[in-house]
Amino acid sequence: MDPTPGRRSGFVCGNTRIAQPEGQVCTIADMVERLHRGSSPSGYSLDADGLVHLVHLTSVRREEGEAEVLLVELDDGTVVHATAGQLFLGVDGDWVMAKDLSAGMRLLTVADPHQWKGAGGAPVERPLAPPRVVVEVRHAPPRAVYEFRVEQHHNLVHPCGIVLHD
Numbered sequence: 001m002d003p004t005p006g007r008r009s010g011f012v013c014g015n016t017r018i019a020q021p022e023g024q025v026c027t028i029a030d031m032v033e034r035l036h037r038g039s040s041p042s043g044y045s046l047d048a049d050g051l052v053h054l055v056h057l058t059s060v061r062r063e064e065g066e067a068e069v070l071l072v073e074l075d076d077g078t079v080v081h082a083t084a085g086q087l088f089l090g091v092d093g094d095w096v097m098a099k100d101l102s103a104g105m106r107l108l109t110v111a112d113p114h115q116w117k118g119a120g121g122a123p124v125e126r127p128l129a130p131p132r133v134v135v136e137v138r139h140a141p142p143r144a145v146y147e148f149r150v151e152q153h154h155n156l157v158h159p160c161g162i163v164l165h166d
Contacts, residue, residue: 010086010098011063011145012164018043019159021054028146031060045153046089046110046163051125055156059149066142070098074107075133078160083145087165089155091131095165098137106131109161129161 014029020043026034031041035057045055072080072088080088084099091106111129150156150166157163 010083011067011147012083012086013069013081013143014062014146016080016082016146016164017159019157020044025159028060028148029062031057031148032062032146035060043150044157045150045155046157047153050128052110052157053153055151055153057148057156058151059147061147063145063147067145068142069140069145071136071138071140072098072101073135073137074160074162075135076160078132078158078162080158080162080164081140081143082164089163089165101134101137103134103136105134107134107162110157110163111161132160132162 012028014027016028017025018028020026026041034041040056041060042054042056045053047053067083069081070084072082082098084097086098087095088098088101089108090096091108093108096105109129109132111127148156148166154166155163156166
């Protein structure tokens with residue numbers, strides 16, 4: 001599910017949440033701290049066949065300086081803070097940059113990632129949920145942003161079920 005191997009995607013803000021094992025949720029900024037303490041943060045990733053895998057982040061780092069941020073608001077009230085180049089997975093399986101999202105666009109959504117428990121690293125077949133719909137994309141002042149890298153599938157599942165590319 002990597003659209004262009006080697007391509008640098010966009011960046012997300014430190015408050016971006018990631019679904020984790022045992023029903024936990026962690027922010028990207030928290031993951032940086034975990035890596036600095038020597039632990040290997042993990043999350044869920046979706047493969048090309050629609051299977052959910054427990055994956056480890058290979059790196060999470062804060063970019064130097066600040067970048068312009070877009071606020072992507074979804075129909076469930078979730079707001080993802082990301083740069084214009086951050087990729088979101090559309091319902092058709094294509095990756096869409098945040099700057100190209102608009103009201104009414106639908107994002108592929110996996111069911112209840114906050115309830116996934118005990119996956120133990122084995123792939124789990126999860127039904128797709130009704131898609132999340134983009135309500136609004138608006139500009140926000142520049143702020144610190146983070147880059148994350150994920151082993152194998154190069155994406156992470158947000159607690160609301162949408163999928164973000166690394």
